[in-house]
Amino acid sequence: MDCGTEVRRTEFLPTDQLSTLIATLRADGFRTIGPTIDQGAIIYDEIESADELPRGWTDRQEAGKYRLEKRDDDAYFGYVVGPHSWKRFLFPPSAVVATADRGDAGWDLRTPDHEPPRYAFLGVRACEIAAMKVQDRVFLEGPYVDPIYKKRRDAAFIVAVNCTQAASTCFCTSMQTGPRCKGGFDLALTEIDGGFIIESGSAAGDDVLQRLPTAPADETAFARAESARQQAVDQITKTMDAEGLRDLLLQNLDHPRWDEVATRCLSCTNCTMVCPTCFCSSVSEVSDLTGDHVERHRQWDSCFNIDFSYMNGGVVRNGIRSRYRQWLTHKLASWHDQFDTSGCVGCGRCITWCPVEIDLTEEVAAIRRSPGDPSRPAADTESKP
């Protein structure tokens, strides 16, 4: 989908017409996925109307803790990011990538060719657009293109939402990914009193926008939107100094902080699973009892899973210290070598959803406070997956 980097057209959409946007997308054949409340959190799932959005709710987040709370207004998007990310729709948690059937003439090998749903994502935040761009580099822009991801990504329609508030775990400003959406969307909303400033960022966005019952946006509305977006910037308190971070971490592979964090880390995989850029998977062959039908399954996996580094004869990263170090140095350091970008977009999910409150920005800060000898050469191949 053509997602330009410039805003092509801006209008005002009244609050009660949000349903029209959803209905229009559904009429165009999209499966609309958006925020909705389930299991005490705002998750992403299929929604059929604006009634299913978490209107009037907000989230309170801190390290290891997430709670829903009622707002004192009826905003539709008055919260930040939750336990789900859009990657579960673009890079499904499990998929059959090949099948084989044994017949009289030998093995019949096939690649499933299912047409995935055309998704419209409603409520995509700036850090999440940045995360999709990171996964684009992984799945689309290297020597091997992932066909499952490509089909879904190409067909997706993105309705972004500019954050108007921040959680204590947010640090997108440090990673320069938000909170303002600057491209990578078809439409972008900023919620203000009485409605939304709606911007189009692509030809597909233009096409939907011109069919919506919008009004021209006046200067007051623009000013309100700007002030609402500034509120999110002002509320961000968490920072991570990204300057020279790659070299800092790779020069401190034996820092005592890794031992300290290993006493707390559960190696439970939660941080990697909620991370919108973590892309690791494992592939296994699953046969029936006769061995005549075999399926090749791909599932989300994690560098915190001890089996993930199993190679012939043993486990390579045989301790929590080495697994945590692998994750952090890959995410923040060797990701640059591999994909020419950081693997972190500053969404803060790994902080909120860590059961024991480990905060990567604190781990980085601790190493920065007492770095080892910088004259040691950076090990640049240590932590690629």
Add this chain to the structure above:
Amino acid sequence: MNPPIQQTLPPIARKQRLAVFKFASCDGCQLSLLDCEDELLAVAEAVEIAYFLEASSHFEPGPYDVALVEGSITTPHDAERIQEVRRQSRFLVTIGACATSGGIQSLKNWADHQEFLRCVYARPEYISTLNDSTAIADHVTVDFELRGCPINRHQLLEVLKSLISGRRPRTPTHSVCLDCKRRGTVCVEVAQGIPCLGPITQTGCGAICPSYDRGCYGCYGPAAQPNCDSLTSQYLNTGSTHETLIPLLHNFNADSPPFRDAGNRLRQSAVLDSSGGRP
């Protein structure tokens, strides 16, 4: 509990002979075999079910290629019988929490066994039992351990398929959390403050309890390299009590060393009854 020895059988031309043995247990795990309704005929086609009293009163004498062993050792008689099962079996697989860690009945390891006998039986002198409930691996060499209370039938089929095709069974050793996230379940600990053993428990059930807003209670036993003390410290700091956490750890896999030791440390720190438990 000794670590299971990973090995595979060399392929053989004839059907493999399968036997199912029961020790101190509730029968739920061996019923998982009968619960393989859709696959049961294929199982019967693929292996010769030679000894399975729960399914048929007809049984064939050993030796057997594969023995599925359910239950823990709690009597002197069973301590001898497991030796004979081992002698008759090429490949011995324990199935379930009782066989792999002593089961829920290993809670008696923390109590006065004789006092239980006096309370329960009118004539305790007729009862011949051991002080402790112990895992099969404490008595004989075990070739593969299948966890769970009860075991998962898909994992049981995986073990049978691997034995038939001569490869090592694939049963993951990671935490339950990974499966919660794959299925999209929201973390009950972070979002609802429910103490959950998921981060230190081996997966296998498919992460069922958290999907019903319940914490994991560890019925598949400890995951690989579980950091139990970090989790229990966290839960104590966020409002859980020793009275909640000790029974959570000392439960279906009470005597598996990581859960046993972490629970014992909680008992000691709470200055509760710390007299029991094997060293």
